Amino acid sequence: MKFLMLIITCFSFGVQAQNTEVTGFGIRGKVVDSVSRRPLDFVTVSLKTDNEASVRTAQTNADGTFVFQTLPLAKYILKVASVGYSPKSLTIDFVSNGLKVKDLGTINLIAVSSHLKEVVVTASKPLVSQEIDRISYDLQADPESKGQNVLQMMRKVPLLSLDADDNIQLQGNSNYKILVNGRPSSMMERSPKDILRSMPATSIQRIEVITNPPAKYDAEGLAGIINIITSKKLDNGYNGSVNASYGLPSGGPGVGGSAGMKQGKFGVSIYGGISDHNNPATESLTRRRVLGAEPSVLNQNSRSEGDSRNAYLGSELSLEIDSLHLISAQFNINGNRSETESAQRSGLTESDEILQAYRLDNRRNGRGNGMDAGLNFQLGFKSSKNRLLTFSYRYYRFSDRQNSNLLVSERMNFFNPDYRQNNLSRSSEQTLQVDYVHDIGKLNIEGGVKAIFRDNNTDFGYDSLNTEGVFARDYSRTNQYNNTQKVLSGYNSYQYSLKSWSFKVGFRVEQTIVDADFVSSDTQVKQNYFNLLPSLAVNRKLKNNSTINLAFSQRIQRPGVFELNPFVDRSNPAFETSGNPEIKPVLINSYQFSYSLQKKISLYLSASYMYSNTMMFRVSSYDSVTNVTRSTPKNTGSARLPGLNYNVRFPLTKKGDLSFNGWLGYGMVKGVNNGIRVKNEGLMHRMNVSAGYRLENSWKLNGGLYWYGGNISPQGRSNSYISSSLGIQKDLVKNKLAFSASASNPFTKYRNNRQEISDPNFIQVNDNQVYFRAYNFNINYRFGKLKEVLKKNKRGIKNDDVSGGGGL
Incomplete structure (x- = not known):
């Protein structure tokens, strides 16, 4: 310091x-x-x-x-x-x-937003805006937000897309960090798509995409950071919005919203929601063909259905003691429940002779909860209003429990007894942080230090039915795993702004210390690594509201508790999946050049190139002795990903507009599996087309077309699909009460999601049926009228240094 x-x-x-x-x-x-x-x-x-x-x-x-x-x-x-x-x-x-x-x-x-005679828009807030280190998408300026959830709206945000399972991707990459109001949130740690699916878009102000984060951000998240801004404009008084929705046959009821209040120097804002998501019965088929001297074919047919419930509540408080002292705090809680029932028939054949067959019924339930709380104290200086010193503390925890009860019947040469498996994962962390910022004329200087202390542990067990008809613990498949991690870091960055140019350069140093302990087997794994991570961005303002950006950054991916967890999921006896406690962090280099234009036509183009020589991929290998395919993450790969992002929006008529948002990339991945080199390469793309048209009497029509072009991995790829939607919206009370309804894929009940995996020993194809047809109804109500934003600390804790799984 x-x-x-x-x-x-x-x-x-x-x-x-x-x-x-x-x-x-x-x-x-x-x-x-x-x-x-x-x-x-x-x-x-x-x-x-x-x-x-x-x-x-x-x-x-x-x-x-x-x-x-x-x-x-x-x-x-x-x-x-x-x-x-x-x-x-x-x-x-x-x-x-x-x-x-x-x-x-x-x-x-x-x-x-200025209007002429309440019909013809003469000037409006731009949907997309570009700064030196990020792109912002204003959801409040998009009329479709009144009838969509946040996950659906992300298809329209530049640089973002959804894969075949509705998982978010940033520039085609699944490794990133999601923040809420610039801070990490426990609700985004386990399955963010479930929360974002239940979050009405009207409760969100804007979404920021930071592909080349400056040095003040933690270095985790290979592709960058997604920052969801929920804060609303506040003045003395209150405001808010409430949204009620219902989806069928897939989906269900949901209620969410946000509100804010400010009285004098005290302000508070809250947002929250609850939803029930139903997944109707679907079928899937898995076919594995083993090659070599003893070829065999495994066929598995499954049918499953389930239900999940999610709830979340977030809040921010602010107290301005005087012009130089500000205290702010945040508190978030969330929880989820899920239940799934499936029935699977499995048959193993060799030369058309049945070697083994059985039926497996699985009743699985899961539950999770999380919370985080933070306190920030901001100190100003009388000598200069552009100097700020901030002290921050944050506590965070979450737990996730999964239980499976598996019953075997219709056996043929299958002797495994009925069994149960459970896994309890818990994580907690404490963070201390000090930030200093000083504006001197055209120069902005930032510096800070930070310490994160994490404690992750898992407790997994396997119980099998013994000859006495009692489920007994199998200690050979049971273990306890503890993982502690310390991340000590410091950063310094400088931004210098001229009339048409802006320059931002910084560096970040991070020291990571990991101690892992297998309690049951009395073994340990230790890691200690140091990283110096630079970042650079240049911005040039051109005429006609256009901008060009050039940026470079290095990012790191630390494995999270789910990648490290050695728990072996044996819910399918022919396929086993697990984490890897010896997985190492991944370093990636990212280059980006972008151009934006904000006039009658809104245009954003971005060319990027990312590469890493130590990628973490989940690899699958076949064991010919047990006839089991095992999958686990390993540091065995390298990746190259050149890509092009585009976002275009222009008016078709005075009442209608059309927009395109997409990504095009060519993935090149390599890896080693059981000593055998595997590689794959190919074209990937995502494109979302949306159109809107304003009718008389405040009616609006909107439609969309989404084209997902598949994905690749070192051992295979997934298929492409096209989705369509049509919606209608009506302002029942201007700027207060709105109704919307939409239909997605009304003529297609199911979609087939195909995953292909192979190596020299086997070829495997998974065909999963996904319920495609959906109808959604929304009612949105807004109340209040406020102008001034709730004052918050300009610096605070942003633990964006641990993210989800890797891969292209």
Whole structure:
């Protein structure tokens, strides 16, 4: 920390000496967005006399600043205007006040949507905006958000897509970190798609995609960070929204919403929801063909159905003690329950002769819960309003329990008894963090230190039915596993902004110490590694509201508790899956060049290239002795992924618009499985097309088409599919009450999801039936009218250093 503060102090003296003085009578100031506090460039600043005679006109620089110099002694009216914001006027009187230079400080502009005769939109908030290190998608400016959940809306967000199982992908990659309001949340740790599916899009303000995170963010998440912003605009009073939905035959009822209240210097915002998601009965087929001297064929036919329930509640509180001291806190809880029943028939043949057959009935239930709480104290300085020091603490925990009860019948040469298996995974962590930020003219300096202490443990057991008809513990398949992890880090970053250029450079150092202990077998695994991770971004503002960006970053993927957990899932006797406690972290390099244009046509293009020589892939191998295929993650692969992202939106007519959002990539992956080199490569793509049309009397039509182009891994690939949807929306009470209904794939009941896996020893195909047809109904109600954002600490804990599984 002393080293960081020394760098900051030295830089401060150097830059302060370069400040220029205004000559003659002068006016200066800085224009920012009232919500995000982001400097606004290319804002028109007009200076007129008190009788409205024009004197001068200028535009703000990249850092939002403007200066008028050598002015005559007079009274002036200064007007600030920008598309999408309410104009502001200020009076400056040099004659009466005796000042030579008027420093207006920070001028806040409030974003609005302007309408002409409540029908024709003359200026509206852009859906997509680009900053030097992120892309933002404004859900509140998208009319479709009133009838969609957050997961559905992610198909429209640049750089994001959904795979065949509705798992989120960032630039075609499944390894990333999800934050809520810039902070980690326990609700996103286990299965974020279940929470996001139950979260109404109207409760979300915007989604930020950070593909090249600056040094202040933890380095975990190979593809980057998805930041979901729920905070609403607040002033003294209250506001909020409530959404009720129902989906059938797949899906079910759900209720969610958000609310905020501010009274004086105290404010609070909350969001939450509850849902029940039903999965109707579907069928699946698995076929494995073993090659070599003793070829065999395994066929498994299954039928399953299930139900899951999710609930979540999040809150943020803020207390502004005075202009220099701010306390904020957050608290989140969530829980889920699931029940699944399946029946499977399995048959193993060799040369058309049945070697083994059985029926397996599995009743599986799971439950999980999580919570996190944080406290932040922000300290300002009288000498400079642009200096902030923040102290933060966060506690987080979650648990996940899975139980399976498996009964075997219709046996033929299958002698395994009935059995039960259970697995309890728990994780907790504490985080301490100190951040310092200092703006000196056009230079922004940030530094900080952080310590994370994690404790992960699993307790898994296997009980089999003995000859006495009692389930007894099988200790050869039972174990307890503890894993403690310490991550100590520090960072320093600098951003320098000119009129048309912005530069951001930083580095982050992280020391990771891991101690793993297998309690039952009395064995240990220790890891200790150090990483120096640089980041660089360059932004160039062009004419006509266009921008280009160039960025480079190094990211790391640490295995989480689910990848490390050695629990062996034997719910299917022919296929076993497990974690790997000896898995190592993965380092990836990412390059990105992007271009954005925000005019009548909104355009975003991004070319990227990511590569890693130590990728973590889940590999499958066949054991000819037991006739079992085993799957586990290993550090055995390398990957190259060049890609192109595109997002285009343009008006078709005065009442209709069309948008395209997609990704195109060519994956090249290699690996080693049982000493045999395997590799695969191929084209992958995702594309979402959506259209909207405004009818009379506040009716709206929208439709969509989604094309998923499959995925590849070192041992195989998945198939492609096309999905369609059509919806209608009606404002029953303007800006207050809205109804929407939609139909997805009304003429196709099921979709087939195919996964192919192979190596020199076997070929395996999994065909899973997915319920495709769906009808959804939504009612959304908004209340209140507020303007000012709930004030929050500008720095806080962002534990984005552990993420989900890897792969392309």
